[in-house]
Amino acid sequence: MDPMTELEKGPTGRRRGRGARERILSASQRLFREQGINRTGMDQLCAAAEVSKRTAYQHFPSKDELVAEYLRRFDPSVLPGVFDRTDLTPRERLLAAFDIPPTTPLCPYIAAAVELHDPRHPASQYARDYKKAVAARLADTAREAGAADPEQLGEQLALLIDGAAARTRVLDADAFPTAAAIAAVLIDNAIPAAAGDDRRREEVSS
Amino acid sequence: MDPMTELEKGPTGRRRGRGARERILSASQRLFREQGINRTGMDQLCAAAEVSKRTAYQHFPSKDELVAEYLRRFDPSVLPGVFDRTDLTPRERLLAAFDIPPTTPLCPYIAAAVELHDPRHPASQYARDYKKAVAARLADTAREAGAADPEQLGEQLALLIDGAAARTRVLDADAFPTAAAIAAVLIDNAIPAAAGDDRRREEVSS
DNA sequence: CGGTAAGCACACCAGGCGGTGTACTTAACA
DNA sequence: TGTTAAGTACACCGCCTGGTGTGCTTACCG
Numbered sequence: 001m002d003p004m005t006e007l008e009k010g011p012t013g014r015r016r017g018r019g020a021r022e023r024i025l026s027a028s029q030r031l032f033r034e035q036g037i038n039r040t041g042m043d044q045l046c047a048a049a050e051v052s053k054r055t056a057y058q059h060f061p062s063k064d065e066l067v068a069e070y071l072r073r074f075d076p077s078v079l080p081g082v083f084d085r086t087d088l089t090p091r092e093r094l095l096a097a098f099d100i101p102p103t104t105p106l107c108p109y110i111a112a113a114v115e116l117h118d119p120r121h122p123a124s125q126y127a128r129d130y131k132k133a134v135a136a137r138l139a140d141t142a143r144e145a146g147a148a149d150p151e152q153l154g155e156q157l158a159l160l161i162d163g164a165a166a167r168t169r170v171l172d173a174d175a176f177p178t179a180a181a182i183a184a185v186l187i188d189n190a191i192p193a194a195a196g197d198d199r200r201r202e203e204v205s206s
Numbered sequence: 207m208d209p210m211t212e213l214e215k216g217p218t219g220r221r222r223g224r225g226a227r228e229r230i231l232s233a234s235q236r237l238f239r240e241q242g243i244n245r246t247g248m249d250q251l252c253a254a255a256e257v258s259k260r261t262a263y264q265h266f267p268s269k270d271e272l273v274a275e276y277l278r279r280f281d282p283s284v285l286p287g288v289f290d291r292t293d294l295t296p297r298e299r300l301l302a303a304f305d306i307p308p309t310t311p312l313c314p315y316i317a318a319a320v321e322l323h324d325p326r327h328p329a330s331q332y333a334r335d336y337k338k339a340v341a342a343r344l345a346d347t348a349r350e351a352g353a354a355d356p357e358q359l360g361e362q363l364a365l366l367i368d369g370a371a372a373r374t375r376v377l378d379a380d381a382f383p384t385a386a387a388i389a390a391v392l393i394d395n396a397i398p399a400a401a402g403d404d405r406r407r408e409e410v411s412s
Numbered sequence: 413c414g415g416t417a418a419g420c421a422c423a424c425c426a427g428g429c430g431g432t433g434t435a436c437t438t439a440a441c442a
Numbered sequence: 443t444g445t446t447a448a449g450t451a452c453a454c455c456g457c458c459t460g461g462t463g464t465g466c467t468t469a470c471c472g
Contacts, residue, residue, distance in 0.1 A: 036321075038321075041459060041460080043459080052421065052422090053420095053422095057461065062460080109376055110320070110376055111371050114312070114317055114320040115242075117242040119378050158373070160366075162376070163368045166369065167364070170316055171338070178362060181358075184365075186345050206406055247428070248429080259431085259452095260451085265451085
């Protein structure tokens, strides 16, 4: 469900205390998603993390930096459990990216980019990096699936995911099925030989 | 450029004063787009509108209601200058929806939905209405173009627009060309008997 | 054991926020 | 002209925000 809930110990690795940093970031993840970044005050966040405010500001120099770190932690696990599914063909893996449980509120990067509203915000850079990483992973998989122009297909599929996320948020109704339908069309159009059911099944042991 | 800058006089139509309401809404449009809703205070807004704060609160009971009105004003002119272009074929009109000048920051409805973060906010309803209206207009045009399933195509194209808007915002780079390329594929796939004067696709996407 | 760093409780700050009260001036129109 | 509503100027409010200062307790580990 939640990608990365508790990894990465402390800044240095010593860990003497009781792990306040983890609780802070964990609470950030929950509250920022539920309420948004701007609507979550540091007081509330510290209370939820069961951490004194002073401790929070000893771990993070400012809220902006905390937000940046909150976004940065997603990076290593780009769409976890989708690209690593070896039981699926590349084509199925591309489509699996659209099988998103309706509980997911909104891509936190889109939310952050809109809420922070400043492209130079430290967190905005991480948002761009993540978006590019997703597109790159999709492109890799597209290449694996034999797409004619994998980069283009990856970018297109990434756009579909973002569109579905945004539209789901505004309309308060799941838009991912629509996006998946478009994706299927694009994938079939981009893969020259095979269409419909993927017939080329190359066992790429990785 | 700006859809609807000055229409709709006053609440009742008497208009005795010097038109503070228009200035307030005009300033809202500019500031909310430039800075976002939450980051624009009423003090700043009133200063920009050259209106006393007291007057603002005599026209709008609260900031929330002002935001709602700010969004509501877009409604009558759904994507102006696109659907009314009689010089274009229906298919060209569908594609023209993706010819958006790069200055446009972000669909204000997506921004509002994210910033307000409450589906029950008075403005959120207008956002949903607008999104549905756009999809409906696209569906109409799709039907005109002879699409097999106009509603589906309309919804798909609307999703593409939202995806391009969101992605443009996050990546700080124009994503509409990519969306237009997808749109062309979808349109050609949806119109059964080879869409009239359509030629081979040659769009360049990043 | 004792040193050291992590964490805590709490009071406090300046500043911005949305919103109001009050007393005043101006413009429109009959 | 006088009435009336629209607009103004400005001080003010309580509240919440991000962020600190200070002094204390606790846990780890050599």
